Amino acid sequence: MGYKIAVVGATGNVGREMLNILAERQFPVDEIVALASRRSLGTEISFGDTTLKTQDLEQFDFAGWDMALFAIGSDATKTYAPKAAAAGCVVIDNSSLYRYDPLVPLIVPEVNPDAIMDYSKKNIIANPNCSTAQMVVALKPLHDRAKIKRVVVSTYQSVSGSGKDAIDELWNQTKGMYVPGQEVEPSVYPKQIAFNVIPHIDVFLDDGSTKEEWKMVAETKKIVDPSIKVTATCVRVPVFVGHSEAINIEFEEFLDEDEARDILREAPGIMVVDKREDGGYITPIESVGEFATYISRIRQDSTIDNGINLWCVSDNLRKGAALNAVQIAELLGQRVLKKG
Structure with a gap:
């Protein structure tokens, strides 16, 4: 016996990826529906070997x-x-709307699976921001061993995090660089993204940080431990898919880099690729289409007493969004609904 699943926003990048991952992981589905806005009504979407036609979200009864x-x-x-939650359908939400609601659990299954039991307060579960999701998968097993005091993270985030229009903008600007007269002015981003980096994701806040940077701080505290201090600089880079992060971690006690490497190798959801040679690390292009969060460049930070540096890469459309949502659905099925 399986589940009746609705994918809302099925025509977008993340919605399509959700359908792909549900099929790939053989999620126990009895019935599935693809929902979208009325303007996308009837659009055909793949789900494994079958094709779904989108239905109108506005008229759908959950x-x-x-x-x-x-x-x-x-x-x-x-x-x-x-509306869906009130109808008895558990919502797993990828937007930022409910992430900071104290009555809504914010879940990364490898990190805080027990929080799933709080879903019943609103019948809603929040999926974290893409940049946070991959980072906390790396932080949690290390925090369990040595307790993290402070994290300094710089992100290198792909344009797919901004949606299809951003992917098109990078592609068209890149082509336009080689064809005189066909240059493409920025519209999604405030500056040219092709052959450039932009240290600005989401809106600016009063303290000079951006909302993306604030999200990483607030969500890490909610998911892992409110005592962890986090400072972030989030940068958009001309990469289509795959977010990368340079993470500096300060611990309460000393943690040797070799032990850190061993801990991460054994941690769920992580694959360590860390050889001190040319190419002995993972780059974003190699993460595309993969489930794992990849960790490379693990090394001691000699400038502080208890510091480790590492490089963290993941497919942002997967672990940063669709995969994590499906993993939450799997966890909900295993621990609560128990039909599959």
């Missing part, structure tokens, strides 16, 4: 459905997620 994986913006989520 009563009798087990789970809804939401991959739409916060504004639309604010309208439809409460």
Whole structure:
């Protein structure tokens, strides 16, 4: 016996990836529906070997459905997620709308699976920001061993995190660089993204940080430990898919780099590729389509007493969004609904 699953926002990059991952991981589905806005009505979407036609989200009745994986913006989520939850369908939301709600669990299954039991307070579970998700997978096993005091992270985030229009902008700007007269002005980003990096993701806050940077701070505290101090600099780079992060960690006690490497090798969801030779590390292009969070460049930071540096790479459309949502659905099925 399987589940009745709705994928909301099925025509977007993350929605399509959710359907792909549900099929790849052979999630126990009895019935599945692809939902989108009315303008996308009837669009054909692949689900494994079958093809689904999108249905109108506005007219859909969630009563009798087990789970809804939401991959739409916060504004639309604010309208439809409460309707689904009130109908008895558990919402797994990829937007930022509920992440900081104290009554809504913010889940990364490898990190805080026990928090799933709080879903019943609103019948909603939040999926974290893409840059946070991969980082906390790396932090948690190290925190369990040596307790983290402070994290300094610099991100190198791909354009797919901004959606299809951003992917098109990078592609068209790159082509335009080689064809005189066909240059493409920025529209998604405030500056040219092709052959450039932009130290600005989301809106600026009063303290000079961006909202993306604030998200990493707030979400790490909620998911891992509120006592951890986090400072982040988030940068958009001309990469289509795959987020990378340079992470500096300060611990309460000394942790040897070799022990850190062994801990990470044994940790769920992580693959360590760390050879001190040319190419002995993972880059974002190698993470595309993969489930793992990759860790490389593990080394002692000799400038502080108890420091480790590492390099963290993951497919942001997968672990940073769709995969984590499906893993939450699997966890919900295993621990709560127990139908599959």
